[in-house]
Amino acid sequence: MEKIIYIVRHCSAEGQPPHADLTAEGILQAEELAKFFDEIEVDRIISSPFQRARRSAWPIAERKKLHVEVDSRLTERVLSSHDLEDWLVKLEDTFSDLDLIYEGGESSNEAMSRVYNVVDELGDGSRTILVTHGNLMALLLNFYDEQFGFKGWQALSNPDVYQVRITDDRADVKRVWN
Template structure:
């Protein structure tokens, strides 16, 4: 048996705060994302508790007649409780050293563990859509493809979709979203 997981980065949003909502463009993107999944079997939709992730998942849930499940483990990773002017360099450093942890933040390894726990709990044969955030998405993909790093995170779009197939000890990661 295998699991198929579609990992979705939320659509364009007004900001990074947990309560930041989708922009007008993001609302249109969420509708396009829902259309993208026409013809693809989906039995669960699980989102981050952040508003922009839930709003990204709602049109798909409505179209598939599914309930949106919210899981706090899909919330974006906190780099630090301190605002860094050089946050991009600090973030890159956490991709190079997975155990690096800043004050009030979470290491890459800690974030990877919590998000991979969500996947481990999915039933065999499931076809699940997870809606999350860029940094956590990159770390989740890195769990299954160690080549996924800072540069790949930078290349993610809003929205973005990767398909992850897990069968026994084997896995396949593939970008399936065309952002054009």
């Protein structure tokens, strides 16, 4: 049996806090994202509780007549509880050393584990959209394809969509958003 997940990075947002909403451009992107999924069979939509993720998911749910489930395990990974001047370098380091952890943050392995648990709980035959954030998305993609690392994270767009087709013995990862 197989399951198919669509990992979606939220649309353009006004900022990083949990309550940050979509920009005017992000609202239009969310409508385009919904149209993108029109011909794709989906039985569940699970979103980060952050406003920008939920607002990216809602138009899809309306068109599909599905409920947006909220799962806190899809929240963005916290790199550190402190503002880091060289955060980009530190983020890159966490893709090289998956156990590296900064004060008040979580390691890549910890974040990867929590998002993987969401996928692992999906039933065989499921076709699910997960709406999340760039760093967590990159870590989940890295779990299935070790070649997807820091450079892959840098190349992500807002929004972005990757399909992961999971069977008993392998996972196929491909970008499906243009």
